Amino acid sequence: MTPRRILLVSPAFHGYWAALAAALEHDGHEVTAHCYDRGDTHRDRWRNALAHRSIGASQRERNRAEVTQRAITVLRETRPDVVLVVKGDALNDGWWEALASQDVPTVLWLYDELERLSYTLDQLKTIGPVLSYSPNDVARLRDAGIDASLLPDGFDSLTAFTPRQSPAxxxxxxxxxxxxxxxxxxxxxxxxxxxxxxxxxxxxxxxxxxxxxxxxxxxxxxxxxxxxxxxxxxxxxxxxxxxxxxxxxxxxxxxxxxxxxxxxxxxxxxxxxxxxxxxxxxxxxxxxxxxxxxxxxxxxxxxxxxxxxxxxxxxxxxxxxxxxxxxxxxxxx
The missing domain is CATH 3.40.50.2000 (Glycogen Phosphorylase B;)
Structure with a gap:
């Protein structure tokens, strides 16, 4: 196994990005993590929250463009060997074009069903290997000629915890x-x-x-x-x-x-x-x-x-x- 400089681009959802980064670092990789839906300011966080509610299409696209540009900036600054994108459908086509222009090997991991995401099959054909937790989606992607494999969820064994005893x-x-x-x-x-x-x-x-x-x-x-x-x-x-x-x-x-x-x-x-x-x-x-x-x-x-x-x-x-x-x-x- 070759140690790599990995850029992890992920939603902030329940801190799983940190668990994935730790798992990669456990095997000697150098990881830079970027949570594309977690801004640095209160304004950013409020805007990202609005993106999941009933706002206008034009505002949604502006938000998406800003989120994408931040991710592209991190990509250019870190110059990784490889990129792991988790979910990633909040990023627009500019993100995938930036990856292609820099010829960075990329893997996309989807932990939600395709019907809940904004990707099209034509778009996924251009991205590279796609991993999904959904057996049905893997079959659908393969039928469409896409390089797809099953990657189930897993347990974060590196996080310490204290049991809370309860009869419930x-x-x-x-x-x-x-x-x-x-x-x-x-x-x-x-x-x-x-x-x-x-x-x-x-x-x-x-x-x-x-x-x-x-x-x-x-x-x-x-x-x-x-x-x-x-x-x-x-x-x-x-x-x-x-x-x-x-x-x-x-x-x-x-x-x-x-x-x-x-x-x-x-x-x-x-x-x-x-x-x-x-x-x-x-x-x-x-x-x-x-x-x-x-x-x-x-x-x-x-x-x-x-x-x-x-x-x-x-x-x-x-x-x-x-x-x-x-x-x-x-x-x-």
Whole structure:
């Protein structure tokens, strides 16, 4: 493996850019990280926030042009050997033209489905190797003649955390319809549950920024940092990993929950591609099955601890972000 000067261009989303940079640096690479959606000033951050809301098309394009120009400036100043772009659809064509003009080998990693991104297939044909967490999208890209490979999410094994002991089942993430249904169902069965995130919280600021009304029956808590929710998953009775409809890729939580030694309850049979259900993770199909698994975890800690230990060992052996970044760097070999 050849050490390289890598420019990582990524959204700021939950600090995963830092985890990816650390994973690359772990293997001896020199990394410059640029978060294209995180400005240096309050004005920049406010503008980026507006870009995700109902603003006019012309303002959206101006914002995109400014974001792109900042990324191009970093590219020219750092003169990297290679570039890893994560998601990157907030950058306009000028970014990809700048990369092409400097002849910098580039890999694009998509952690969201194509239908949620602004790329066209014709555009992706010109970018270079494309990695995606979505098996369906990889098949679609390959059918279109694009150099595409599956790159699943992974666990940040380099971040330290402190377990938060709790008898509750936890859920960390956005408030999708299926997640809300499951939460209410479990509460109705008398199961103690904690849901973390701005869309669950009754805090006045969270209600204001999400446009929700106060929910008197909410079990929600405020958003926590990635380090903190690692601790939550490690110390709770179990962790819910509810994908619901609309996503075929497996989320970061799929690898993070077992990675921290948590007991994962997941709704995706495709988890069997990475973990052995019933041995390294828990797969459920129906509400009744989910309730039964939670109740067993509460009364049979020897059983649940065996699954926790096996899931953690499998994750550290195969599914860390260090493993994933090695797959990326092989694209440049």
């Amino acid at each position: 089942v936890n859920l960390v993430g956005a408030r999708y319809r299926e997640r809300e249904r499951i939460v209410r169902m479990l509460v109705s069965h008398g199961i103690e549950l904690e849901a973390y995130g701005r869309e669950w919280s009754n805090h006045p600021w969270d209600l204001l920024r999400t446009g929700r009304k106060r929910d008197p029956a909410s079990v929600g808590l405020r958003e926590v940092s990635r380090t903190d929710y690692y601790g939550v998953m490690a110390g709770s009775l179990a962790t819910l990993n509810i994908h619901g409809d609309g996503h075929d890729g497996l989320s970061m939580r799929t690898f993070e929950a077992p990675g921290v030694g948590g007991l994962q309850l997941i709704d995706r049979p495709s988890v069997a591609d990475f973990y052995e259900p019933g041995v390294e993770t828990l797969l459920y199909d129906t509400d009744a099955e989910l309730v039964d698994l939670i109740q067993r975890a509460a009364r049979d800690t020897a059983w649940s601890n065996r699954i926790r230990a096996a899931g953690k060992a499998r994750t550290l052996a195969e599914h860390t972000l260090i493993h994933r970044m090695r797959e990326v760097t092989r694209k440049w070999d």
